[in-house]
Amino acid sequence: MTATPTAPVGIPPAVTEETAPFWEAAAAGRLLVERCVRCEAESFPPYGMCRACRGRDVEHVEITGPGHVYSFTVNYQRWMPGLEVPYALVLVEFAGHPGVRVFGRLRGCPPQEARIGMAVEVGFEPGPGGYAVPSFIAVAAESAVPAEGAAGAERAA
Amino acid sequence: MTGMGTDLFERRVVISGVGQSAIGRQLDRSGFQLTIDAILAAVADAGLTVDDIDGLAMFPGGGKANLPGYANGNLYEIQDALRVTTTWRQGIIEGMCLPFYGPAMAVATGQARHVVVWRTVKEGSAARNAGGRPAYGSTNSAAEGPLAWLLPVGALSPVCQLAPYTTRYMHEYGVTREQLAWIPVTQRAHAALNPDAVYRSPLTVDDYLASRMISSPICLYDCDVPADGATAIVVSAAETAADLRAPVGVEAMAGVVDGRPSWEQWEDMGRVGYATAAAMWARTDLRPADVDVAEIYDGFTIEAVWWLEAMGFCGPGEAGAFVEGGKRISLGGELPLNTWGGQLSGGRLHAAFGHTAEAVRQLRGEAGDRQVAGARVAAVTSVGGYEAGAALLTSWPR
Ligand SMILES: [Zn+2]
Numbered sequence: 047m048t049a050t051p052t053a054p055v056g057i058p059p060a061v062t063e064e065t066a067p068f069w070e071a072a073a074a075g076r077l078l079v080e081r082c083v084r085c086e087a088e089s090f091p092p093y094g095m096c097r098a099c100r101g102r103d104v105e106h107v108e109i110t111g112p113g114h115v116y117s118f119t120v121n122y123q124r125w126m127p128g129l130e131v132p133y134a135l136v137l138v139e140f141a142g143h144p145g146v147r148v149f150g151r152l153r154g155c156p157p158q159e160a161r162i163g164m165a166v167e168v169g170f171e172p173g174p175g176g177y178a179v180p181s182f183i184a185v186a187a188e189s190a191v192p193a194e195g196a197a198g199a200e201r202a203a
Numbered sequence: 204m205t206g207m208g209t210d211l212f213e214r215r216v217v218i219s220g221v222g223q224s225a226i227g228r229q230l231d232r233s234g235f236q237l238t239i240d241a242i243l244a245a246v247a248d249a250g251l252t253v254d255d256i257d258g259l260a261m262f263p264g265g266g267k268a269n270l271p272g273y274a275n276g277n278l279y280e281i282q283d284a285l286r287v288t289t290t291w292r293q294g295i296i297e298g299m300c301l302p303f304y305g306p307a308m309a310v311a312t313g314q315a316r317h318v319v320v321w322r323t324v325k326e327g328s329a330a331r332n333a334g335g336r337p338a339y340g341s342t343n344s345a346a347e348g349p350l351a352w353l354l355p356v357g358a359l360s361p362v363c364q365l366a367p368y369t370t371r372y373m374h375e376y377g378v379t380r381e382q383l384a385w386i387p388v389t390q391r392a393h394a395a396l397n398p399d400a401v402y403r404s405p406l407t408v409d410d411y412l413a414s415r416m417i418s419s420p421i422c423l424y425d426c427d428v429p430a431d432g433a434t435a436i437v438v439s440a441a442e443t444a445a446d447l448r449a450p451v452g453v454e455a456m457a458g459v460v461d462g463r464p465s466w467e468q469w470e471d472m473g474r475v476g477y478a479t480a481a482a483m484w485a486r487t488d489l490r491p492a493d494v495d496v497a498e499i500y501d502g503f504t505i506e507a508v509w510w511l512e513a514m515g516f517c518g519p520g521e522a523g524a525f526v527e528g529g530k531r532i533s534l535g536g537e538l539p540l541n542t543w544g545g546q547l548s549g550g551r552l553h554a555a556f557g558h559t560a561e562a563v564r565q566l567r568g569e570a571g572d573r574q575v576a577g578a579r580v581a582a583v584t585s586v587g588g589y590e591a592g593a594a595l596l597t598s599w600p601r
Binding site: 056057058059060061065091116117118119120121122123124125126127129133135137147149150151162173174175177179180181 | 334335336337338340341343344345346347348350351352353354355356357358359360362363366367368369370371374415416417418419420421467468472
């Protein structure tokens with residue numbers, strides 16, 4: 047281990063009016079998405095607009111896990127000097143939250159053990175520029191949902 | 204019969220010229236000089252002079268660049284150097300994806316008669332200067348717009364963004380790396396016959412399987428080759444065909460974005476490009492079996508897979524079996540694929556500029572040792588998913 051844990055290599059997000067609530071909550075370890083006041087549909091990423099009914103009145107709600115992995119990759123390439131590899135990146139969806147898919151890191155298991163359908167808990171880790179970035183936590187294998195068992199994933203764990 | 208009638212705007216235009224600079228891993232000439240080389244070659248190839256040109260377009264527009272070496276040959280400076288009067292101009296980064304789509308609209312609506320569009324990359328030199336293929340968005344200090352959801356978590360390259368599509372596709376259809384290997388392997392054999400290809404030495408399935416993983420399951424040979432080079436294409440009014448050296452017809456084209464226009468939010472990562480292909484086929488009586496040569500986008504192996512299936516050359520999930528062994532997609536096969544080597548071996552000339560240049564050469568019978576005998580219909584596609592284009596080009600006269 048040569049990199050300093052407190053200074054992860056990478057490119058930080060440019061924070062905007064629409065995305066500030068997400069990044070502020072991320073720092074507190076909470077995953078926020080937009081929910082439409084009118085129709086209650088959830089949208090991600092945040093646009094200040096409901097993707098279901100185009101309503102402009104949105105509030106922010108927290109999504110808690112577990113989610114499940116829609117797809118993933120294990121990155122081996124050192125794209126920037128000092129980047130620690132390998133690491134797994136997962137696309138996570140949440141049963142009962144059809145408008146939400148979040149890209150993040152995976153921890154709690156070796157990156158090569160990432161699988162489609164595996165259950166993960168919501169988490170964050172220190173990212174570039176002092177921002178906390180999504181970093182999902184693998185749920186122990188015996189409680190993981192089957193690969194196609196997305197529905198009811200919240201109950202399975 | 205065609206669903207659209209016979210008055211399709213693309214039938215009023217031809218692709219009259221294609222030209223390329225030298226193409227290489229790294230070239231010690233500026234992107235500007237490479238651009239001028241390609242434009243002058245394309246204009247001469249069309250049988251025109253620079254004074255005939257009244258429209259200019261480039262990809263990307265506005266000099267916008269997310270990758271070092273991505274954008275070269277500034278439109279204003281090129282126009283000034285060439286001393287061209289324009290009645291139509293366009294910078295294209297978002298848009299219809301195919302290089303000739305916007306120029307065709309301009310020509311078909313009478314806004315210009317001969318448009319040159321160019322794309323110049325210096326990504327090979329940029330990769331060398333960075334000590335390796337640089338991170339996407341590393342030209343900026345912070346990740347803006349859609350990149351804010353990709354770069355900070357470590358999806359630092361298009362490789363990391365396309366890899367989950369490959370993972371999902373292989374999961375859904377049981378396609379293997381041993382099967383997919385035949386795309387880069389066969390295209391390398393084609394590149395061996397193309398003196399302008401970046402990599403021409405033989406590649407085997409064993410080489411592919413032994414190569415290093417970049418972002419699983421995408422390995423080194425699944426990635427296109429960062430290169431230096433310029434491609435220019437001239438789009439002309441069909442009514443000028445008699446004045447042109449060797450025009451090629453545009454039978455049909457379309458670009459449909461029917462899913463979320465985002466790498467990571469695209470809903471169904473196992474199916475990409477279908478709406479674009481369907482819209483394109485609705486504009487022609489030709490069918491997939493009529494296609495003699497396929498110059499389909501291959502920024503990564505998986506993108507060629509998308510287009511093989513979306514265009515109907517094989518069914519959903521069947522691309523692995525279709526390409527396995529390489530016979531069908533070889534020069535003598537039923538669907539010769541990326542006969543110039545594609546971006547995987549020919550070089551990342553990007554946005555289907557290299558694919559278009561090759562399609563034109565094949566339809567003219569000017570593709571040298573890699574010529575597909577009697578090629579009369581070529582498919583050209585670009586990217587897929589959040590930006591997508593597909594076209595059929597035909598030999599001339601139709
Ligand atoms: Zn709503």
